[in-house]
Amino acid sequence: MKYRILQLLTLAFTLTLAAVLQGCVYVPRTTQVFDPECQRVSNHMVLQEVQVAAIHSCANEACIALIVGAGIFTAASVVISGPIVVAGNVAYWFEKKAQCQRAQP
Template sequence: MNLTRKVLLLFLVSFINGCAFYPKVEADQDYMKKCQMVTRKMTLESKSLGAFDCSDTTPELCLVVLIGVPAASLVVSGSVVLAGNTLHWMEYHGRCEQGLVKKALSQF
C-alpha cells in the first residue's frame, strides 16, 4: 500500500472515529399539510460516542468499536434515510401542485 492510500485511510478512520449515525425526521415541513403527505423528509445525523480507552481492551474489540460501529451505523442509517427520502420525493411530486407529475398533467 503506498503512502497516499495509508494517509487517506488514516484520515477516514480518524474522521469517523467514535461516532454513530442515525436518521432524524426534519421538524419544519410546511408543505406536508397542504399536500396531505404521509412521509417525512429525513436527514442523517451523527453523535459522538465519547472517548473510548483502548488500553484495557483487546485490539480486536478496540477495532470493532472505533471502526465497526461507525461504519455499520453509517451504512444502515444511510440506507434508511435514502429509502425514506426517495419515498418522500415520489409522494411530493405525485401529490403536491408544485410536483413534477401535477405540472406535467396540467400542461396537457
C-alpha cells in the first residue's frame, strides 16, 4: 500500500516537473516583411518552436511519465498558440487591405 502511494506521488511530482520544465514550447511570433505590391511593411504571425528543456533517454517509470507529460504540454501549447496566430494573421490581413496603396506603374 505504501509503495503504491509512493509511486503515485512520484508520478504526480514528475508530471508537475514536466509542466514546469516544458512550459509553452510553441509561441506566436510576429515577423515583418516588405510588400512591394503595397509599398509598405506588412506583419505576419508564425509559430516559433522554443526548446525549453531536453529529456535524455531513460528506462524507469518516472522518465516515461516525464516524456508523456512533455508531449501533452507540447500539444497543448500548439492548441493554444495556433488560434492566436490565425486570429493575428486575419487581423494583419485586414490591416494590409485597408492601408494598401498600390504602386503607380
